[in-house]
Amino acid sequence: MSEPLIRLESVSKSYGSGAEPAVKKLTLEVEKGEVLVLVGPSGCGKSTTLRLINRLIEPTSGKIFLNGEDVTDVDPSELRRKIGYVIQQVGLFPHRTIAENIATVPRLLGWDKAKIESRIDEMLELVSMDPETYRDRYPKELSGGQAQRVGVARALAADPDVLLMDEPFGAIDPITRDRLQNEFLRLQQELKKTIVFVTHDIDEAIKMGNRIAILREGSEIAQLDTPEAILSHPADEFVESFLGSGAILKGLTLKKVRDIDLHQVPTLTAPVARDQALQALQDSPDQVAVLLDDKEQPTRWIDEKALNRTSQPIEKSGRPVTVNLQPEDTLQDALTTMLQSSVGMAVVTDRKGKYLGCCTIESLAKLIMSEG
Amino acid sequence: MDFLLSLLEFAFGRQEQVLEALAQHAGYVVSVLVTAGVFAIVTGIVTRRNQLARELALSIASVFLTIPSLALFVIFIPLVGLGFAPSFIALFLYSLLPILRNTITGLDGIDPGVLESAKGMGLSPLQVLLRVELPLAWPVILAGIRVSSMLIVGIAAIATLVAGGGLGDFIKSGLARLPLPNSLEAIWLGTILCLLLALVIDLILQAARLATISKGIR
Structure with missing residues (x-):
C-alpha cells in the first residue's frame, strides 16, 4: 500500500489532569479513496477523534499527518479549508442563501466569481437538486433531507481530498436516510474521496464503510477491518455484543442478488x-x-x-x-x-x-x- | 379646541426655538445611540465567554439604570461642568443595559451547529464573528437598540436641568410659570414633540431592521 492519506500517530486528548482521556494513544491510518467508518457506543470518543483530524480539538499529545505532512503546527483555519466537514446538525448559515452557503469555502480561498458561480450549479446538480429552484432559497425553506444535501454540497464545493462526516444522516427520517445513504454511495463511487465517517449505528457502518473501526471507551480500537471480516470473525466479546444478534442478517446488505x-x-x-x-x-x-x-x-x-x-x-x-x-x-x-x-x-x-x-x-x- | 389653537399659535410663534430644541434632543438620541451601541456591543462580545466578566458587566449596567435619573444627570457636574457633557454621560450610561443584555442574549442564542460548521469550514475566529455571529445576533441587538432609543427620548428631557437644552426646556419653563398664560402650552409642546420624535426614530429603526436583516432569518 502507498502512503496513507491520513495518519494519526499515538494521538491522545485529555480534558483536565485527573480525568480519563477521551482519546488514548490512538494510531490510525486512512487510505486514499476509502471510506473508514468509526463506530462505537456513545461517549467512546469517536467524534472527538474526528475533530482531532481537522483540529477543531487540539491533541494533548501525538502527531497527525495529512498527505505525509505534519499538520499539528499549520494554521488550523487554513487546514480546515482543505478538509470537507459535514455534521449531524448540518449547520447551514440561516442568513445566507443556498448558493452563498455552498460558496463559503471557495470564497475563503479567493476563487474568482465566475468559477464560484458555475461551481455552485455543479454542486447542486451533484446532490440532485435543481439549481434554478434552490440557488436563491434560504435554509429555512428546506426539509431536513434537502438541508443535508446542501450540507454535503457545501463540504465538497472546494473539492477537498478529505471529507469528515459526523453522523451526517443521524437526524433524518429512516426513509430519507436510506435514500441519502444510497445517493452518497453512488457519489463516492464517482468522486473517490477519502472519507472518515462517524456513526453509532452499526448497520450504517456496514453499509457505508470500506473498512470499519469499532471503538470502545477512550477511542481504543476493538477491531479494524472490512465489514465482511468483522461480521464473520468478530475479534472479541465487545465487538460481538456491539454487532448484536443479527450479524448474519446484517451481512445480507453486503451481498447482491x-x-x-x-x-x-x-x-x-x-x-x-x-x-x-x-x-x-x-x-x-x-x-x-x-x-x-x-x-x-x-x-x-x-x-x-x-x-x-x-x-x-x-x-x-x-x-x-x-x-x-x-x-x-x-x-x-x-x-x-x-x-x-x-x-x-x-x-x-x-x-x-x-x-x-x-x-x-x-x-x-x-x-x-x-x-x- | 381653543387650547389646541393656542398651542399651535405658541409653537409657530417661536419656530426657531422649537427647531433648536428639537435638534438638540435628536442630537442626544443619535450621539448616544451610536456611542453606547458600539460600546455595549463590543463589551458584550468581549465578555460573553467569561462568566464572571459578563455577569459583572451586566450588573454594572443594571446599577446605572436604577440610579434616579435626576441624580445621574447632576452627579457629573463637578467633573465635566454644565451643558451637553453631563447629559450625554448620563444618557450614555442609561442606554447601555438593553443593548448589552440583548447582545449577549443574541450571541448566546446562535445554533451551536452553525458555529461548529463555520469553524469546521475554516473561517477564522474574526470571520466567524463578523460573518456569522453578528449577522445572526443582529435582530436581537437591534431590538435592544430600539428599547434604548425610546428610553433616551424620554429621559433626555431632564437635560434641561443641567443646562443641556433639548425639548425639556419647554416643559421646565412651562412648569416654572404655571399657571400663567402659555405655561400649559409649553409643557404640552415639549411632551408632544418628544412623542413625535420617538415615533420618527422608531420608524427609522424599523426601516433599518428591514434593510439590514437577511430574509433568511426575518
Whole structure:
C-alpha cells in the first residue's frame, strides 16, 4: 500500500489532569479513496477523534499527518479549508442563501466569481437538486433531507481530498436516510474521496464503510477491518455484543442478488393454452410457473390450483407479480421481497424488466452457508 | 379646541426655538445611540465567554439604570461642568443595559451547529464573528437598540436641568410659570414633540431592521 492519506500517530486528548482521556494513544491510518467508518457506543470518543483530524480539538499529545505532512503546527483555519466537514446538525448559515452557503469555502480561498458561480450549479446538480429552484432559497425553506444535501454540497464545493462526516444522516427520517445513504454511495463511487465517517449505528457502518473501526471507551480500537471480516470473525466479546444478534442478517446488505445462483421455474409466454400450461407445471418439480408477456416481462404467478379454479383466460389467473428484484439489489432486499411474496420466491429481472430467474430461500441459505 | 389653537399659535410663534430644541434632543438620541451601541456591543462580545466578566458587566449596567435619573444627570457636574457633557454621560450610561443584555442574549442564542460548521469550514475566529455571529445576533441587538432609543427620548428631557437644552426646556419653563398664560402650552409642546420624535426614530429603526436583516432569518 502507498502512503496513507491520513495518519494519526499515538494521538491522545485529555480534558483536565485527573480525568480519563477521551482519546488514548490512538494510531490510525486512512487510505486514499476509502471510506473508514468509526463506530462505537456513545461517549467512546469517536467524534472527538474526528475533530482531532481537522483540529477543531487540539491533541494533548501525538502527531497527525495529512498527505505525509505534519499538520499539528499549520494554521488550523487554513487546514480546515482543505478538509470537507459535514455534521449531524448540518449547520447551514440561516442568513445566507443556498448558493452563498455552498460558496463559503471557495470564497475563503479567493476563487474568482465566475468559477464560484458555475461551481455552485455543479454542486447542486451533484446532490440532485435543481439549481434554478434552490440557488436563491434560504435554509429555512428546506426539509431536513434537502438541508443535508446542501450540507454535503457545501463540504465538497472546494473539492477537498478529505471529507469528515459526523453522523451526517443521524437526524433524518429512516426513509430519507436510506435514500441519502444510497445517493452518497453512488457519489463516492464517482468522486473517490477519502472519507472518515462517524456513526453509532452499526448497520450504517456496514453499509457505508470500506473498512470499519469499532471503538470502545477512550477511542481504543476493538477491531479494524472490512465489514465482511468483522461480521464473520468478530475479534472479541465487545465487538460481538456491539454487532448484536443479527450479524448474519446484517451481512445480507453486503451481498447482491447477482451473487446468487438463480433458480429457474417453468416459464409460460402469453398467450398460452390452458392444457399446455398444466403440462409444463406437471413436468416440473416446482409448484408454480411464471407467466411472461410479449416483452419477456414477468406478469403473474401461475399454479395448478389457479388453472383449475377458474375459467378465466390464463392472463388473469394466478397472482400478479408485484415486485421485481434486480441484480444490484442487496440480499436483504431479496429476503424482504421473498417473505412478502405469496409463493416464497422473488422474480429477478434485468434493468429493463426482462425475466432472468427466481431467487429462493434455499439459494439464499446456500450462499450464506458457503461463506460461513 | 381653543387650547389646541393656542398651542399651535405658541409653537409657530417661536419656530426657531422649537427647531433648536428639537435638534438638540435628536442630537442626544443619535450621539448616544451610536456611542453606547458600539460600546455595549463590543463589551458584550468581549465578555460573553467569561462568566464572571459578563455577569459583572451586566450588573454594572443594571446599577446605572436604577440610579434616579435626576441624580445621574447632576452627579457629573463637578467633573465635566454644565451643558451637553453631563447629559450625554448620563444618557450614555442609561442606554447601555438593553443593548448589552440583548447582545449577549443574541450571541448566546446562535445554533451551536452553525458555529461548529463555520469553524469546521475554516473561517477564522474574526470571520466567524463578523460573518456569522453578528449577522445572526443582529435582530436581537437591534431590538435592544430600539428599547434604548425610546428610553433616551424620554429621559433626555431632564437635560434641561443641567443646562443641556433639548425639548425639556419647554416643559421646565412651562412648569416654572404655571399657571400663567402659555405655561400649559409649553409643557404640552415639549411632551408632544418628544412623542413625535420617538415615533420618527422608531420608524427609522424599523426601516433599518428591514434593510439590514437577511430574509433568511426575518
